[in-house]
Amino acid sequence: MNIRFEHLLGQLERGAIDRRTFIVRAIALGVTGSAVASALSRVGRASAQDESAASIGNPEIPHVEGTEKGVIKIYSSWPSTGSMEGIGVDALEAARLAFADFGNMAGGFAIEYVPLDSGIAANNGGWDPGVESANANQAIADPDAMVYMGTYNSGAAKISIPIMNEAGMAMISFANTYTGLTKEFPGNEAGEPEQYYPTGERNYSRVIAADDIQGALGAQWAVETKGVESAYILDDQSLYGHGVAQVFNDTLLEMGVEVLGFEGYDPRAPDYQALMTKIADAGPDLVYVGATVENNPSKVLLDMRSLMPADEVVFLGPDGLFTQAFIDGAGEAAEGAFLTFAGLPPGELAGPGADFNARMTEILGHTPDAYSTYSYDSAVAVIQAIDQVGEKDRAKILDALMATKDFTSLVGKTWSFTETGDIDNPSMSVNEIVPNDEGELTITFVEAIGS
Amino acid sequence: MEFNGTLFAQYLILGVTNGALIALIALGYTLVYGIVELINFAHGEVFMMGAFLSLSAVSAFGLVSGAGWAQIALVSLVAMLAAMLFSGALNWSIDRVVYRRLRSAPRLAPLIAAIGISFILQGIGIYWKGSTTILPPNLIPTDIRSVNILTDWLGLETRIRFRALDLAVILLTVPLLIALSWLVYRTRTGKAMRAVAQDRGAAALMGIDVNRTIATAFLVGGILAGAAGFIVAYYTNTARFQMGFRYGLFAFTAAVLGGIGNLNGAVLGGLIIGLVWSMSDGFLQTYIPWWGAQWTPLIIFGVLVLVMVFKPTGLLGEAVPEKV
Structure with missing residues (x-):
């Protein structure tokens, strides 16, 4: 019966039936009053979603709906079990929410989100070099994969950035803060950051301030x-x-x-x-x-x-x-x-950030982890890059993503990517x-x- | 650099306390190795399971805050006994279900099985208490934890911190070590253990139930690990499914260092490792400015390598020289 109710709810959200017909049919289905109430609150949320989605990112980039051009897959890789469950699952749900806010569509393609876990139990859920490398290779081997989201740990990014770089695929992180991944810095190890970019072209960006x-x-x-x-x-x-x-x-x-x-x-x-x-x-x-x-x-x-x-x-x-x-x-x-x-906690956010906080709290059953706002931002940046390109072309999407500018984030700051893929207006x-x-x-x- | 006696004494206290705990776990390795020549890699996890059970036992009591010394001591005793029984039974069952079947298999088979069991137990640990560092349920209030015997009880003017907690660790550990010695060297069961260790076939011919004797060794080793589990959980005030890994590795090193199969050697090895640990974490920097805590595992395992190369039988040699 739940399935039928979901179906009915889907009809309502799509506008195939009006609210009254929905209630009548729902009651006919034997749904209790509380279920109807919760369904109505979800309908109310749908309109709030639009408001939130519209105000995040660069408002000048129009969202291209439709799925007639096929499927684009977005991979992500970060640990989400064990001690990393709190951060990882929340970030994953935030990315999922961002894609859903755009109808799981971009540039005329259906967007399929493929989250991978890079953690292992023996490391308390923390990332493992072998798993990270396998995840990255899985992503580049998939012809439908256009962007690799991640990683959480900077050490893991060291492994996957060069893999993505040689495959010409864009990578965007919501959490890597190690400076040497992108910038020249006195504390860097020898050869950083050039060693991560064997082709000499930059393909990696991050929506959070570096260390x-x-x-x-x-x-x-x-x-x-x-x-x-x-x-x-x-x-x-x-x-x-x-x-x-x-x-x-x-x-x-x-x-x-x-x-x-x-x-x-x-x-x-x-x-x-x-x-x-x-x-x-x-x-x-x-x-x-x-x-x-x-x-x-x-x-x-x-x-x-x-x-x-x-x-x-x-x-x-x-x-x-x-x-x-x-x-x-x-x-x-x-x-x-x-x-x-390197940012603001979700509870401190106003406007779209507060709305995001409320919706995530409902999805997760608890206040979202602070990183999840950045995960949402990074997913929106990906959607907008695909919207601009409108083609299944790794190189073009890479260029569009690296050129992201005037992007309004959930924390309310507007930033652009610099040449190194760092944000030019960080919050702390x-x-x-x-x-x-x-x-x-x-x-x-x-x-x-x-x- | 001027020698700082106060600090040195402090590192000694910490080293001996941690060393006693390592010794307690090392005895389990060495006891089993002495008899079946199996390095029971699951031993660290048996210790971890004991720690977890003691936490559950304390929770079950639901100790109210403001409990007095007597109540704390009683609950501690019950929780420790529960952990000892549980770990003992667990180690015994592992032998009964797995190792006994592999008794006549090539040596590598039980060794690999032991590693497998250690992973299984870690998995159970994650399922049981989660994978993050957990704080044990409140048993010893902070004001009692931090009682310093030297200043609070004896009224001495010193910066050395020797807490009732440190004393409790020694008071709980030493009787266990003595009890084990007594068991192995003064009882019929102990005699049977030593006989099986020397020559399993001959012991069987003399009417000793070999399987039962080996099972007893596993049981006793597990009991010690359970006790250590409880003590470590409340001494360090933290528990984690991985706690058996590092303690297990240190204990194994201690057992090899002292001479694997040798009970006194395990205790000596445990104390040495405890002291090396605290000196490397703390004291060495006084003389070597670039020294830091990141080198501690290196120096401990470095000591192991040196001993293996120059004196493969360990510091006290093997108790059973007949074994080649």
């Missing part, structure tokens, strides 16, 4: 707002964690702040008390931990707080810790920890983990920083 901005603004905030005079810096030895920590370190040194130590921690070690004893003895004002959530940062914080209480030593972390799983692992020790995020915020009205610890927006 040179996140690390630098985070360091400035720590010094200017928190009055930090000395710091100890740790990282999880991942490409992302070390990269953002390096920028943080360099910025502090430039500002004349004493860095008492800068080292990696073993993400699989079960105990960090000896390490924290050493750090407490050094006596920093702030401990910075460049890490992602699957690399045990909760335990690092737990052991830090047993020796250095929140009112004495500031904890600051980058957006890799910007997720509920980080709080769940640390419990009450998480209170008072500060996190920078500082957030604190504090108890909400129910007394549960949550990530709470403190202030926007930077431009």
